[in-house]
Amino acid sequence: MSDPAFLDVRQATKSFGATRVLDGVDLAVGKGEFVSLLGPSGCGKTTLLRLIAGLAAADSGRFRLDGQEIAALPPHKRDVGVVFQSYALFPHLTVAENIAFGLKAKGAPAGVIAETVKQFLGLVHMEALADRSVRALSGGQQQRVAVARALAVKPKLLLLDEPFSALDRKLRETMQIELRRLLRELAITAIFVTHDQDEALIMSDRIAVMNRGRIEQFETPEAIYARPATPFALEFVGLSTRIAGTVTAYDEAGFVTVDTPQGQLVARGRFAAGSPVLLGIRPERIRFGTEGGENRIAPVLRDIVFQGARVQAHFVSPDDRPILIETSAALPAGLAAGMPVPISFAAADTLAYPAEAA
Ligand SMILES: Nc1ncnc2c1ncn2[C@@H]1O[C@H](COP(=O)(O)OP(=O)(O)OP(=O)(O)O)[C@@H](O)[C@H]1O
Ligand SMILES: [Mg+2]
Incomplete structure (x- = not known):
């Protein structure tokens, strides 16, 4: 320019x-x-x-x-x-x-x-x-x-x-x-x-x-x-999965370990132990199964939404924040609402933000 x-x-x-x-x-x-x-x-x-x-x-x-x-x-x-x-x-x-x-x-x-x-x-x-x-x-x-x-x-x-x-x-x-x-x-x-x-x-x-x-x-x-850069930008631009939790450990490489209602997850971010954080993951970064990365959870499936070329899977979250996958790949066989489904995503794709004052 x-x-x-x-x-x-x-x-x-x-x-x-x-x-x-x-x-x-x-x-x-x-x-x-x-x-x-x-x-x-x-x-x-x-x-x-x-x-x-x-x-x-x-x-x-x-x-x-x-x-x-x-x-x-x-x-x-x-x-x-x-x-x-x-x-x-x-x-x-x-x-x-x-x-x-x-x-x-x-x-x-x-x-x-x-x-x-x-x-x-x-x-x-x-x-x-x-x-x-x-x-x-x-x-x-x-x-x-x-x-x-x-x-x-x-x-x-x-x-x-x-x-x-x-x-x-x-x-x-x-x-x-x-x-x-x-x-x-x-x-x-x-x-x-x-x-x-x-x-x-x-x-x-x-x-x-x-x-x-x-x-x-x-x-x-x-x-x-x-x-x-901020939780607002995350929410306002694009869809995202958001999981709240508390930092239990951090490392020099810029990753934190976070306790969440979905279990322990690792995310990008620099926060002290004890900090409340919000984790954000883009829906196309999450995979069905356990091969999608270090972070593995098994939330309960709520529904599947067909969108032509792509499909969204929405999961139940205890605090009503969205947990969703968007994929153009074939879905695993036998999915049904109400069942826990293993899904996974990389720590590098999991972004930690300061949680808004609750
Ligand atoms: N002349 C004015 N007197 C008093 N308040 C005003 C005036 N103009 C704008 N505001 C207020 O300032 C704020 C910002 O208004 P603005 O029109 O810049 O918003 P915007 O981002 O363009 O919103 P939208 O997407 O609805 O057009 C609003 O709360 C509005 O009510
Ligand atoms: Mg305007």
């Missing part, structure tokens, strides 16, 4: 009344990078975008874009495009006129405008509706026009706040792939807000996992999936 901090947000904080909505957020985004903000409703995603776009003022923090301090600049001087959660189109204009709007305002030549509008109409599959008033569009169609309008002026930074939430699954998947390709082609840096982990995993160069006004982890999708 040529400029590792094309957008550089440092220690952004924002409160509404007594509620701190952003609590010291650092976010450095490289030029051309596609970053997702992934987190549950209310964690501060939209607020962070609004601060970057200049639509709200931070209580404190620094904001630099392309080497320039932007905190004091009004929104239209920041060269930041925004697609809002509620797509605000110009209601008196047609689809094509909405997409052309920013270029006209910049004084682009008519030929360039016509060419660009055609390109972006194509991107969002709206060629047939170019001359229709946006008042006569469905929610999903309006979202697509909003994306095209923001992209048409080729901003330095594009902020997208759940732009595909009103689209059906098929169109959403098409748009995800096409938007990603187009942003790469145009080398536009983008921050994409979503609370859909699959969308974030598919689209992003890096994902910032947000929780309660903080970024808990900011890494590639692969790294976040393989090594979630």
